[in-house]
Each structure stands twice: as C-alpha cells, then as structure tokens.
Amino acid sequence: MAPPKPDRRKFLKLATSAVGGGLGLIVVAPALRLLGEAAGSTTVKTPIDPIDVGAVERFPVDTPIKVTIVAAEVTDAWTSARDVVLGAAWVRRTGDKSFEVFSAVCPHLGCGVDFDGKQFACPCHDSKFALAGAAQPGAVAKRGLDSLEHDVTADGRLRITWARFALDTEEKRPA
C-alpha cells in the first residue's frame, strides 16, 4: 500500500483521537461524576431537634459531666438506624437551671476531649481548655471548645441541640 497523503494522515490522526477520546470520556465521565457526588452532599443525616440528656438534678453544680448524645434516628446513605450515638458533650451546671454545654469534639482535628479534673484536655495533640472552654496558651487548637445550644424543659430536663463545626478554623462555623 502506498503511504497515505499528508492531509489523509492528518485526518486519520484527528479521527483516531476524536473517536478514542470520545470513547474514553463516555466511560470515565460518568464514573467521575458518580464519585464526585460526594462533594457538597449530605449523606449522613442527623436530626436537628434538641436531644434529651437527662433530668437537671443529674448534674452536680460546677463539675463537668460527659453525656452521650443519642439521636432518635440517623440515616447514613442507605441505612437508617434508631438510637444512634452521635458523639458526646460536656455539661457543666453553673446554677439552678443554667448550664454550659461544650461539644466533646476537639475544635482542632476532631478527637474526643477529656476532663482531667481541672481542665479539658485533648489526648491526640495535647490541646488544653479552661473550664469555661477557652483554649489555653500553647494549645494547637485555634479556638476554644464549641458551645452547644441547650435548654431546660418545663419538667426540668436538659436538652442539647447537637451540631458539628468546621475543624481547625479560628471562627466557629457549622460544618
């Protein structure tokens, strides 16, 4: 066979990349779109209503008590489950019916914060927080513990509105 003419060669080259590229795109694009769905989608849905954590009398004044936040129902992609543990909060009773409630999620990278008897301490990267939640000098966390909204019902039960916040930022904003 005679060698193809230059313009024919050009056409063949163009056509090959067009058909090949098109075929590739048809396969790859849907797969990437599927994987990319994750960005900006709420796959784990937790209820936003306040969660009952017990009677007010349960909490001694001034001593932080850790409570487990249990959601009535959570959907996680294709499963739904009842009574799901979402996380934990530190509750400090400051008066008769007044409380300070902090998420136990470290504002640094999300580890669980403990109370060492005097202050809050994160085991992972050693951030310390004062009783009132402020980050202590030397903490790698950029802000203090995140306070959670809460109220006391007429029949004397403490309810906490669970929320997660963006990690490792100076300002507290919802995640």
Place this chain on the structure above:
Amino acid sequence: MINAFLRTLGWALVFLLVVEAITGTALSAFYAPSATDAWASVAYVQDRATWGWLVRGIHFHAASVIIVISGLHLLQVVLAGTYRKPRHQAWWVGLGLLGIIIAIAITGFVLRWDQAGFWANKVEVGIAGGTPIIGDTVRELALGGNDQGNLTVTRFHMLHVVALPALAAILTVLHVRFARKVGEPRDAAQPLRDLVAMAIAMAAVLTLVVSQHGVDLGPPADPAQAYDARPLWFIRWLFELRHLAGSAEKLAALAAPAVVGGILAALPIVDRSGTPEGRARRWPYVGAATGLFAVIAALTVVSIARDANNDARNKAMAAVDKQAAHARDLASRYGVPATGPLDVYATPPMWRARTIYATRCRDCHDAASDKRKGPIIAPGHGGRAWLEAFLKDPNGATFYGKTKLAKTDNAMKPVELPASEMTDLVEALYAESGAPDVDVAKRDRGRAIFEKACTDCHALGEGVAGTSAPGLGGLGSRDYYTHYIGNPKSAIHMGADSEMPRFDKELTIVERDAMAGYLVWLRSATNSQLDALGPL
C-alpha cells in the same frame, strides 16, 4: 558480593507485593464494606474463620516489611548513585510506587473501623481538609459525603482494594522494565539469592504474625468515646513533626511529604556527576538523602519512645485492649447485631436488665453492697424456699431487716404455722407468679390458709389492695414486677411504707419489663447460672 545481595531487595519487594495481592484477595471474600458491618466482618476473620488471623496477620505485617525494604532499597540506590541516567525513569516510577504503597497502607488501616482506624481516619481527613482552598472538597470527596459513615468505608475500600493496587501493579511493571533496561551481567546464582531474600522477608513477616497472633483489632468505632489516635509507624515522623511545628503544624503535615518527595525526585536532575569524575562529587547528594532518612528515623524513634514513657497513655491503652477483648469475645459468642457494632456490648443475656440492676438497684438490694436498704435480690428470689424463709422471718437481715419499716408497728409479723400448712401457704403464694410447676391441691389448701391467717392485712385477689398491707395478687409474675418497679408506693403495693423510689419516669416500660423478666429468671436460677451469664 554485597552488591549481589543488595540487588535482591527489589525482587523481595515484588514477592511481598504478590503476597499482599493473594492474602488481600482471600480477605476480600470476608470483608463487608459498611459502617455497620466492617468491624464485625474483620472480627469474624480474626477470631472465628479458620486461619483468618494468619492471613490477616500476613497481609498487615507484609505491608510493614514492604515499607522497611523499600526504604533499604531506596537507600541502596542513593548510595550506589543508580538513580542517575540512564536509570532515572526507574527512580521516578519507584518513588511514585512507594507513595502509592504508603497510601494503600493508610487506606487499609481505616477498613477495620475499630477505634484506632476510625479516629486515625478522622484526623487524616481533618488534615486533608486543611489544604488551602480545596480543603473542604477534598474532605468531602474523602469522606464520601458530609461525615464519616457507610460511604467513607466504601470509598476507602475502593481505594485500598481496586484503584491503588491497580496503579501499584502498573507502576511495578514499569519500574522493573525501566530498571532492567540497562543490562547487567546476569549471574547464574542470582535467582537463588533472590529466593533466599524472599524467604528471609517472609520469615520476618511470619515472626511478626506469630508474635502478635495475626494483628490486633481494637473495640468497634465509637464516636462518643475519645481515643488517643496515632498514625501507623511509618508516618509517625509526620505526627512528631507536627508536634514540633506548633502553629505551623498543618503546613508541616502537608508540606513535609511534598518536600521529601521533591528532594528525592530532583536527585537525578541536580546530580550531574558523571562517570569520569567518579564518586568524589556525589557525596553532597548522598549526604542530603541519607540525612533526610536519618531525620525521619530519629523523629519516628523519639515519637514512639515518648508514648512508651507516657504512663497515663499506657493505662488508657490497657483499658482499650481490655474493652477490645470483651467486644471480640461477645462478637464470637453471640454475633454482632445487624444494627451496628456498638450493639455488640448489649448482646450478653439479659444485658439491659443486668445493666439497670447494676446502676439502679444494686446499691440498695445487693448482698455485697454496704449501702443496702432493702431485701437482698439474688438467685432463688421469690422461689419456694425464699418465700418460706421470708414468711418465717420477714424482718430478718436478708429481707426487710434494713428498712425503716421493720422498726415500726407496721412491720409484718412472722408467720407461725405447722410445717405442712406452711408448705401449702407457700405454694399458694408461689402459684401467683404463674410458675408452671404448681401443685394444685397444695395451692388450694394454701389459699384457704391465706384466707384465715393473712387477710387481716393482705389480699390475694387480682388488683386488690390489702387493708393495711400489699395486695399479693400476681405476686412474682412479670406483670407484677413491672408494675411494682414503676411505683412501689402505689396503694396496691407498699404504699407510703416503701422507701424504694418509683421508676416509672426514670425507666421506660420496656426497661421495667426487661427488669421484671430478669427477676422472673432469677427465681429459678442458681448462683453458678448467674455467673455463667458472663460480664456485662
């Protein structure tokens, strides 16, 4: 001679990668990638499947050995200067391959979805989320959505099992091809040397596997329980670097691997030392590269040593190990509920009731409690022998002796009857529980005795209070207990004489019913049966 053995490192690596592919394939037949099933399926492989611990152990420890040998291999190439042209392509592909291998190890560690894997994943995703500008998107793509869950597990599973291994396979083939492009005289003894190296590598893997009975598996992921997360040993140096970097830590964590990779990748470009000049001019590059290794090794050692000397951490970790053993024991015995791995803790028989007993009832009712205020609740409680002993001495130490009531005029008087009549009366009371083994003749005689001897104070009709003491209709039945626990101060029960608090608000009807079921079980149980229920 030394060179001949150093050349075996590459083939030992290829061998271990094949080991990973084979063991990984076997494990994938057991692994269930979902937040509810992941831990349970790993616990099943580790503790129940035949040789599962062995395959899982080989799969885990071979990865560690691969990374160690990769480091040696890298160092050998740096010292020999064989990263230079014409082997520069092999060097670059090799660096890429090492990066992929580390990524495979990191994604694999997440899959067990125990406390360590879950919290390491949380921190890693948190760091990735700190990337400037694209951080949030990277985070969401890694998580598969807005938070850790099913789609996080499936995504890391995809990366660990499909995407990254495919990439590693391609890079391995390329690496070998590039490395062999430059022909070296083949020595007839080399294949045997290679095999010996593979055997030594495998021996190292098996030693680790046997010494740890496979590899550890912690308690299932629990978002409410803090965990002192640590990365795998080979990225420990980054953890330590962040520690040292203080406020610049995020930069350190993200930039350090890029800097190290960049320096290594640049070697073939900057190192122009040709053959005529010889080794003399290469020492700055060799020095820089080995120095980098030394720093990484030092950071790793310092970090691990600091933890080893941290008593508080060691104590916490010992508690975690204990919890893991408990969770895995329960998983082996009773299976993991389909509702999720945390529910494994609730699988021991009558767990709910026993937990309530331990937290709400024990202080006042347990023989071992020094704060006891009420009757002892123990195996046999409410049975025939118990009823007879109670009737003979209601204010005895094991019964109402510790109550305020016992010291008042309202206290019940001991019942004095001939032995046969006593047995009949006991049978009548016992029959109220609905127990299946009632002697009807005795019961009927007993009821007649009750009418004569007890009705001044008590009543036996259903739902009827006595004149001055509890109604005993249904005594010891499940319904009776549920109602009694709800409000012992009810007029039908003890009235104002009871010191026991009401539980109808503190406990749900389901919880009170579980408690009642437990009390019914206790009636015919023995101490050894109670012990056999196992720890909570």
